[in-house]
Amino acid sequence: MAEPRYLEHEAKSVVIVMTSGPSTRHRCATPFYMGAILASMDAEVRIFFTMEGVKLCQKGVAEHLTAIDGGKTIIEFMRDAKAAGVRFYLCRPALPGYEMEVDSVIDEVDELSSGGELADLILSCDKALFF
16 A cells, blocks of 8 residues: 655645535534644635535534434534634524524624625635635
8 A cells, every 4th residue: 555645735725615514414514624724734725615515514413413323412523623724614694594693602603794795715725725
Protein backbone atom coordinates (compact mmCIF):
# COMPACT_ATOMS: atom_id res chain seq x y z
CA MET A 1 0.00 0.00 0.00
CA ALA A 2 1.36 3.41 -0.94
CA GLU A 3 2.26 5.97 1.68
CA PRO A 4 -0.25 8.82 2.05
CA ARG A 5 0.82 11.87 0.09
CA TYR A 6 -0.13 15.41 0.93
CA LEU A 7 0.40 18.06 -1.67
CA GLU A 8 2.20 21.24 -0.80
CA HIS A 9 -0.31 24.03 -0.87
CA GLU A 10 -0.89 27.58 0.15
CA ALA A 11 -3.60 28.38 2.68
CA LYS A 12 -7.00 28.23 0.98
CA SER A 13 -10.52 29.30 1.80
CA VAL A 14 -13.37 26.82 1.62
CA VAL A 15 -17.11 27.36 1.98
CA ILE A 16 -19.27 24.37 2.77
CA VAL A 17 -22.95 24.97 2.04
CA MET A 18 -24.95 22.74 4.37
CA THR A 19 -28.45 22.08 3.05
CA SER A 20 -28.81 18.59 4.53
CA GLY A 21 -30.62 18.16 7.81
CA PRO A 22 -32.43 15.63 9.98
CA SER A 23 -34.34 14.03 7.08
CA THR A 24 -31.00 13.04 5.48
CA ARG A 25 -29.04 12.31 8.65
CA HIS A 26 -26.54 10.11 6.78
CA ARG A 27 -25.24 13.31 5.07
CA CYS A 28 -24.84 15.33 8.28
CA ALA A 29 -21.46 14.23 9.71
CA THR A 30 -19.09 14.36 6.74
CA PRO A 31 -19.24 18.15 6.13
CA PHE A 32 -18.05 18.82 9.69
CA TYR A 33 -15.43 16.07 9.53
CA MET A 34 -14.08 17.45 6.24
CA GLY A 35 -14.26 21.01 7.59
CA ALA A 36 -12.15 20.03 10.60
CA ILE A 37 -9.57 18.30 8.38
CA LEU A 38 -9.35 21.26 6.01
CA ALA A 39 -9.05 23.74 8.89
CA SER A 40 -6.27 21.64 10.42
CA MET A 41 -4.47 21.96 7.07
CA ASP A 42 -4.58 25.76 7.45
CA ALA A 43 -7.59 26.39 5.22
CA GLU A 44 -10.06 29.07 6.24
CA VAL A 45 -13.30 27.08 6.45
CA ARG A 46 -16.81 28.46 6.76
CA ILE A 47 -19.97 26.37 6.90
CA PHE A 48 -23.16 28.12 5.80
CA PHE A 49 -26.38 26.46 6.97
CA THR A 50 -29.41 26.98 4.75
CA MET A 51 -32.55 25.09 3.70
CA GLU A 52 -33.06 22.08 6.02
CA GLY A 53 -29.48 22.47 7.25
CA VAL A 54 -30.67 25.26 9.55
CA LYS A 55 -32.39 22.62 11.70
CA LEU A 56 -28.96 21.37 12.79
CA CYS A 57 -28.49 24.73 14.50
CA GLN A 58 -31.68 24.46 16.53
CA LYS A 59 -31.08 23.63 20.19
CA GLY A 60 -31.74 19.94 20.86
CA VAL A 61 -31.62 18.72 17.25
CA ALA A 62 -27.93 17.93 16.57
CA GLU A 63 -27.56 16.73 20.17
CA HIS A 64 -29.93 13.83 19.43
CA LEU A 65 -29.01 13.13 15.81
CA THR A 66 -26.46 10.65 14.47
CA ALA A 67 -25.45 9.90 10.90
CA ILE A 68 -25.55 6.17 11.64
CA ASP A 69 -27.13 4.19 14.44
CA GLY A 70 -24.81 4.11 17.44
CA GLY A 71 -22.49 6.75 15.96
CA LYS A 72 -21.23 10.03 17.32
CA THR A 73 -23.84 12.75 17.57
CA ILE A 74 -23.84 15.49 14.94
CA ILE A 75 -23.21 18.13 17.62
CA GLU A 76 -19.97 16.31 18.46
CA PHE A 77 -18.88 16.55 14.81
CA MET A 78 -19.90 20.21 14.80
CA ARG A 79 -17.89 20.91 17.95
CA ASP A 80 -14.85 19.14 16.52
CA ALA A 81 -15.06 21.42 13.48
CA LYS A 82 -15.41 24.49 15.72
CA ALA A 83 -12.38 23.39 17.77
CA ALA A 84 -10.37 23.17 14.52
CA GLY A 85 -11.32 26.77 13.66
CA VAL A 86 -14.33 26.39 11.37
CA ARG A 87 -16.81 29.30 11.46
CA PHE A 88 -20.57 28.70 11.26
CA TYR A 89 -22.97 31.00 9.41
CA LEU A 90 -26.74 30.54 9.69
CA CYS A 91 -29.21 31.76 7.05
CA ARG A 92 -31.57 34.04 8.96
CA PRO A 93 -34.23 34.15 6.16
CA ALA A 94 -34.56 30.33 6.32
CA LEU A 95 -35.49 30.26 10.02
CA PRO A 96 -39.24 31.03 9.71
CA GLY A 97 -39.71 28.26 7.13
CA TYR A 98 -38.49 25.76 9.74
CA GLU A 99 -40.40 27.39 12.61
CA MET A 100 -37.17 28.47 14.31
CA GLU A 101 -36.59 31.56 16.40
CA VAL A 102 -33.24 33.28 16.90
CA ASP A 103 -33.31 32.42 20.62
CA SER A 104 -33.42 28.68 19.76
CA VAL A 105 -30.09 28.78 17.88
CA ILE A 106 -27.13 26.86 19.35
CA ASP A 107 -24.17 28.79 20.76
CA GLU A 108 -21.80 27.32 18.15
CA VAL A 109 -23.22 29.60 15.42
CA ASP A 110 -20.88 32.54 14.78
CA GLU A 111 -23.12 34.69 12.63
CA LEU A 112 -26.72 35.03 11.44
CA SER A 113 -26.44 35.88 7.75
CA SER A 114 -28.38 36.44 4.55
CA GLY A 115 -28.38 34.97 1.08
CA GLY A 116 -26.26 37.93 0.00
CA GLU A 117 -23.60 36.89 2.51
CA LEU A 118 -23.67 33.36 1.09
CA ALA A 119 -23.18 34.76 -2.41
CA ASP A 120 -20.22 36.82 -1.19
CA LEU A 121 -18.68 33.80 0.54
CA ILE A 122 -19.01 31.64 -2.58
CA LEU A 123 -17.60 34.29 -4.91
CA SER A 124 -14.62 35.00 -2.66
CA CYS A 125 -13.59 31.45 -1.70
CA ASP A 126 -11.14 29.14 -3.42
CA LYS A 127 -13.41 26.08 -3.16
CA ALA A 128 -17.11 25.59 -2.46
CA LEU A 129 -18.61 22.26 -1.37
CA PHE A 130 -22.31 21.48 -1.14
CA PHE A 131 -23.92 18.88 1.12
